[in-house]
Amino acid sequence: MGSVVWLFLLVVSIHIYIIAAATNPDDASALRSLMDEWKNLPSNWGSGDPCDDKWVGTGCRDSRVISLKLPGMKLEGRLTGDVFSLSELQELDLSYNEGIGGSLPPTIGNLKNLINLILVGCGFFGPIPDTIGSLPQLRVLSLNSNGFTGPIPRSIGNLSNLYWLDLADNQLHGEIPVSDGPTTPGLDWLIHTKHFHFGKNQLSGPIPSKLFSSEMTLIHLLLESNRLSGALPSTLGLVKSLEVVRFDNNSLNGVLPSNLNNLTSVHDLFLSNNRLTGPLPNLTGMSSLNTLYLSNNSFNSTDVPSWFPALASLTTLVMENTQLTGQIPASFFNLQQLQTVVLKHNNLDGSLDIGPGMSNQLEIIDLQSNSITDFNITAGEYTFEIILVDNPVCRESGATNRYCTLPPPDSSPFYSTPPQNCQPYLCSSDQISSPRCRCAYPFTGKLQFRGLFFSNLQNRTPFESLEQDLTQFFKFPEFPVDSVSLRNPRMDPYQYLLLDLELFPYGEDRFNKTGISAIASAFSSQDYKPPDTYFGPYVFRGDSYEYFSDGPAHSSKSIAGIAIGAAAGASVLFVLLILAGIYAYRQRKRAERATLESNPFAHWDPKKSSGSIPQLKGARCFGFEELKKYTNNFTEANDIGSGGYGKVYRGTLPTGELVAIKRAQQGSLQGGVEFKTEIELLSRVHHKNVVSLLGFCFELGEQILIYEYVPNGSLSDSLSGKSGIRLDWSRRLKIALGAARGVAYLHELANPPIIHRDIKSTNILLDERLNAKVADFGLSKPMGDSEKGHVSTQVKGTMGYLDPEYYMTQQLTEKSDVYSFGVLMLEIVTARRPIERGKYIVREVRMLMDKTKSSYNLQQILDPSISFGTSSKGLERFVDLAMRCVEESGADRPTMGEMVKVIEDIMQMAGMNPNAESAASSATYEDAAKGSNPYGDESFAYSGGFPMSVTKIEPH
Known part of the structure; x- marks a missing residue:
């Protein structure tokens, strides 16, 4: 009997140990909530404790979740408020999950401990929230290869610890933001950031000279394939740390700054396909320059620069259609690193002479469509390509030299990793034979190099070096990788080098999710660095992996449980059966209680009344x-x-x-x-x-x-013209008064008082007589007696209307609604969204406002329809009131009751009766309002785009 008791206590102890939570309850709850939002999570999610049982992709320290790294998992879903309650989170990496997307919520700014935010190759769209600039610890911000639109948030300039900034391959537009005074940040504040990757967007306007300074430590400046215009600022020459500079495929014009010569560390300089003019500056000092692209510009007609032979590290020179004239000096071809020279469609003349000291790495000299009259080469036979088609030297009758015909397409095989002293198998299904001749399902993707220091893709040396480096980095046991294969190097239209990569699993024929997560994270976080002898900045695009191995590995507890069960035999089984019966009975009772709790109406009889049923008044x-x-x-x-x-x-x-x-x-x-x-x-x-x-x-x-039912849509619909209702000044005042009375009622007369938390034009509905009605209480917060003054709460609201004091302190008061109402008042007089084209209406009004001038000098932003049929008497006082509402400190703002009185006074001053009903059915709006949608999605409140001003902060 004693042994049975001992076994019973042992089993109970094990049971208690297993269910004891090692994870902070709030963090565990957040992760479990994500299970309801995301699809295709690893199979061990939901089993046991997140930290103790090592849920795939979850890293913990002292019971707190500090990392969530799930790249390449085929996840589907959106980033929800549950993630943003992980207050100790330092790393968030969801890269290569195209099914993870939607808008990036402004609540990303809640993760104050975040160091790495990596969302490469996902499905995000819409604007990058301004709150991204409130993450003080952030070092890596990679949002590339998504569908983000709108401007680059200037608030990113606040991220003083930022090392890596990659926003490439999106649809960002607008100008490059720089600081405006000591309090308005810009990218010029990022003096410690090493990487600016902004290529393949729609950025426009001039490159601000203020962007660059001698204090910056930038090494990669990538702004290729945008819509930038204007001259290249001379301040660029101050950033002596630069190594890769790309401005190709823009609309830059003007003369190149002469101090580019100061950039002695630059390896790659891409300026092709712009409208640059003037003479070429002397680049003799650029002693590290490997690659120089200057094609398709309008430089002054000039002789071949005498400083070309001084570029000792040059491997690639591409200058098509750049007005070059004169003769190429023979000494130029003596540069020992030279591989590629493309000077097509210029005005080069004289004799092409190549002496005995030429580079043994030369692959091609392409001088098509010039005026070269003769060709001499000391070496006699040569192995590289020379193309002189459409030059006088090839127009002579009977010219049959090989340099006078275009070479056939290169049929030589591109590099592919060879088998390692074995015979490849003919694998079945979708398996591929690895370099070790083992059939498996590799993890595949593409390496895209945005800068490289060679041009000959037939040269095996760079690719063998890269292959060896990858194999060494991803070796077992640090990574579950058996071997690495590279294939098919090629240049894409953006002058990026692309390489197909395959990583094969170690000891199995496929990877589990832990393995894929570790490999993908090494690329997305840039932990892996390619050999810098040949390769510059890169990005990896992982393919969706279809072949995950079944089930997670057993945890140590489950293994221990199996061992104990085997040792204890039938006695333990008997005890476990008893415990199972007790557990099942308790679970059934718990489920019954949960059912009752989840349905508080289960025993509700509408004819009776009790404290446990809804106390409804009029519903x-x-x-x-x-x-x-x-x-x-x-x-x-x-x-x-x-x-x-x-x-x-x-x-x-x-x-x-x-x-x-x-x-x-x-x-x-x-x-x-x-x-x-x-x-x-x-x-x-x-x-x-x-x-x-x-x-x-x-x-x-x-x-x-x-x-x-409220028939005439939202105030937003009318201000934007969507509803067809025309609002003159008197109607706008009437609507403002009605909305103010509604909010004042919530604050001062409702029992308990209510803070709305989402005052905005889409939540003000208009009835058949254009009376305003406050709607949508989905975010509202009642104020109990113990919460008078303020209540601490997670920030909720809509960007543009959100009270900055509430956002910073998380202390919610009625004055937070007052701030939102002030923004609404400015919207009423301008018919502009709170945040439009990157400009915040409160800031715009403050900048323009001049009380010594008519209409406070605001004519350029006032809605022209405001004076339709009436005067705009009282406008200045209305604006004064709005600006009082948006004071930084809530203590300086009026109450809603005070606002009602002021708006009533304004109406009386304008000759209106504040207590009169609105006109019944005016022809200016009645017909047009038919069929309007008063309950539409916020994202359709304004025509066009995906406005930041209607993005809700609404954690689950």
């Missing part, structure tokens, strides 16, 4: 079948809007009353208790300037809210 419970009937089975014809929460349908009650039925989609469902709390809160709100809740539905897994 009732609808059945799901009822709502299907009222919406004609939720048909598309009754679909009047959609958003992140789901869809809104028009419904008709048996009484003929129109209602708006907001149906949450599965991913947006709250817990039952939270849903109950929300409808209790909303049912208490009754004011003519607040949208009324009529009822709810909570059955069959549905969460549905029924609101009054």
